[in-house]
Amino acid sequence: MSTRIRFFGVAAYEIITSQGQHVLLDPVIDENPGSPVKSHELDRVDLVIVSHAAVDHLGDTETIARRTGAPIICGGEVKAYLTAKGTPATQIRATAWGIAVEVAGIKVQSIECHHWSQIKMPDGTFASGAPMAFVVYADPGVRFYHYGDTAIFSDMKLQAELYQPTIGCVGIANPLEILHRFPMPGQMLTAEMNPREGALAAQWLGLKTVFPCHYINPDCEEVREFHQHLAAAKARGERVPESIVLKPGDVYCC
Numbered sequence: 654m655s656t657r658i659r660f661f662g663v664a665a666y667e668i669i670t671s672q673g674q675h676v677l678l679d680p681v682i683d684e685n686p687g688s689p690v691k692s693h694e695l696d697r698v699d700l701v702i703v704s705h706a707a708v709d710h711l712g713d714t715e716t717i718a719r720r721t722g723a724p725i726i727c728g729g730e731v732k733a734y735l736t737a738k739g740t741p742a743t744q745i746r747a748t749a750w751g752i753a754v755e756v757a758g759i760k761v762q763s764i765e766c767h768h769w770s771q772i773k774m775p776d777g778t779f780a781s782g783a784p785m786a787f788v789v790y791a792d793p794g795v796r797f798y799h800y801g802d803t804a805i806f807s808d809m810k811l812q813a814e815l816y817q818p819t820i821g822c823v824g825i826a827n828p829l830e831i832l833h834r835f836p837m838p839g840q841m842l843t844a845e846m847n848p849r850e851g852a853l854a855a856q857w858l859g860l861k862t863v864f865p866c867h868y869i870n871p872d873c874e875e876v877r878e879f880h881q882h883l884a885a886a887k888a889r890g891e892r893v894p895e896s897i898v899l900k901p902g903d904v905y906c907c
Contacts, residue, residue: 655906656795658820662687662869662901663709663828664802667695671792674699676759677723678787678799681712686830687869689902692717700757703727704801705770705784706734709831718744724756726763730782734772749783760790764812766801768845788816795907798858800824802867805850805857813859820907821860824867825851826875848875852882852893860894864905871898 659667662685668676675697682692692713698721704710711731718725718740725735725745732747746756753762766786774780786801798821812818825848827841844867846854855863865871865879876898883893897905 656792657904657906658797658864659904660864660866660899660901661685661690663831664704664799664822664824664866665712666797666799666822668789668791668797670759672758674757674759676700676702676757676789676791677717678702678789679704679710679712679801680714680717681709683713683716684708684831685712685869685901687901693720695721697721698723700759701725702761702787702789702799703731704766704786704799705768706731706772706780706782707770707802708834709828710802711772715740726754726756726761726787728770728782728785730770730772730780733780734774737775748785750785762788762790762816764788764816765806765808766803767806768802768804788812788818788821792907795819797821798860800854802845803854804845805854807857809854809857813857818858818860820862820864821855821858822864822866823851823854823858825865825879826868826873828867828869829873830869844875848878849882852879852886855883855894855896856886856891862905862907863894863896864899865896866899869901871900 654671657669766784768784770784771781789797798818
């Protein structure tokens with residue numbers, strides 16, 4: 654069996670290893686209008702990995718953890734929120750940049766991410782912490798990079814040297830279908846990485862295969878621009894990854 658990667662929309666992925674383990678990353682599913690399934694329809698969950706506390710990444714972690722008993726890898730602020738909501742602390746492996754852990758037989762390397770993470774606690778206070786990106790060692794030769802909503806930064810080159818991710822996702826758009834849930838003045842002109850930055854990040858990370866993401870509908874200008882930048886880099890003789898555009902529900906086999 655090969656490694657299979659299913660996309661739910663935004664930055665939510667499911668990795669199914671060759672051994673049949675099911676790993677969820679940033680599982681925003683139930684309130685995701687693009688997702689073809691709801692969280693209660695997931696038959697098996699062996700591990701949940703959460704990059705940060707934003708609702709479009711934390712998603713349905715609490716519901717899934719309660720139903721399945723699956724262990725969770727996350728930062729301290731997410732652990733504080735989940736335990737306050739009733740998830741047993743023994744079900745959660747809190748980690749930070751640079752720490753490699755093994756949970757449910759899956760090795761996960763947490764790495765630096767340039768973003769922010771804050772969540773309102775049940776008692777009205779706020780918890781903040783360091784957001785994370787991850788490299789998930791899914792199978793021999795398959796090292797999945799999840800960007801965790803990061804902005805671009807030059808130490809991605811060092812991450813490539815140290816952890817050698819082979820396949821991964823980079824956010825280059827905004828999920829317009831759910832932005833109304835976050836009312837603020839003005840408008841967002843780009844995501845944490847614009848398409849040019851996302852294409853450069855994918856190169857710096859040394860990925861062989863890249864999934865542009867952080868959208869629900871892939872038919873958007875950001876995806877087209879992302880491919881234009883990759884094509885221009887290739888025309889200059891630079892090494893670029895193969896870009897795979899997934900619709901919510903699509904499965905990619907490594």
